[in-house]
Amino acid sequence: MSPRRPDRRSEEAAKAVVQAAMELCREVGYRKLSIEGIAARAGVGKNTIYRWWPSKAAVLLDGLLTTWRTDATFPDTGDFVADIKTQMAAASRILGDPDVFPHYRALIGEAQHDPEIHRALWDSFIGHLAGAAADRIRIAQREGQVRADADPDLVTELLYGAAYYRRLLTPRTADTDHINAIVDLAFTGLAPPAE
Incomplete structure (x- = not known):
């Protein structure tokens, strides 16, 4: 079961968010990882991320599960x-x-x-x-x-x-x-x- 919410319209944008979270976590560590940083790296609005995932941890979990x-x-x-x-x-x-x-x-x-x-x-x-x-x-x-x-x-x-x-x-x-x-x-x- 993924913590991700299923009502996503753009799978491409979702993949960009997950990839951005994984990269940023590797670069700055989990404590400094933020939804704002993920959104900026992925080229989406932070509201888009919150519509699809409840937290940065949920985004990161999706990243681990896909890799x-x-x-x-x-x-x-x-x-x-x-x-x-x-x-x-x-x-x-x-x-x-x-x-x-x-x-x-x-x-x-x-x-x-x-x-x-x-x-x-x-x-x-x-x-x-x-x-x-x-x-x-x-x-x-x-x-x-x-x-x-x-x-x-x-x-x-x-x-x-x-x-x-x-x-x-x-x-x-x-x-x-x-x-x-x-x-x-x-x-x-x-x-x-x-x-």
């Missing part, structure tokens, strides 16, 4: 640990992209006090990925690779929460070694009991 084509499909090699490491490392690389991460971090921050952006970010991006992870965990449970009593949503939060924490709240990066360490450490507590 970010994230495949939520999990590999299924039959080895859950290897598959989750592969998928988490791929997600971490996307988040590590310097053209993506500053925008995404800004939207995560904005979502903390803007319920509309929070819902749109969940509905259009995060929820889809979390659902795919939970589905893969359910498969691993049926195959006996993850404890049957483990809540798939909680397992998703456990695994991805650690990577998000490092990426969003520390100066360190969530590289492949870090992802592998998260999964290895968590999985020792998730493995089914030995028979």
Whole structure:
């Protein structure tokens, strides 16, 4: 679900607005990004932007959604640990992209006090990925690779929460070694009991 309002008449102008927002955010940062600046760069009136989007965050979210084509499909090699490491490392690389991460971090921050952006970010991006992870965990449970009593949503939060924490709240990066360490450490507590 996009926070954008659907009553746009000019798709070309809308694309110009989104492109201007992405460029300006990259150049001046989210805090200095303004609807006035976006309008000037896109060659439209600010009232036009407000007719189509409720905020600069909504414009930026549309920009990320149009440029970010994230495949939520999990590999299924039959080895859950290897598959989750592969998928988490791929997600971490996307988040590590310097053209993506500053925008995404800004939207995560904005979502903390803007319920509309929070819902749109969940509905259009995060929820889809979390659902795919939970589905893969359910498969691993049926195959006996993850404890049957483990809540798939909680397992998703456990695994991805650690990577998000490092990426969003520390100066360190969530590289492949870090992802592998998260999964290895968590999985020792998730493995089914030995028979």
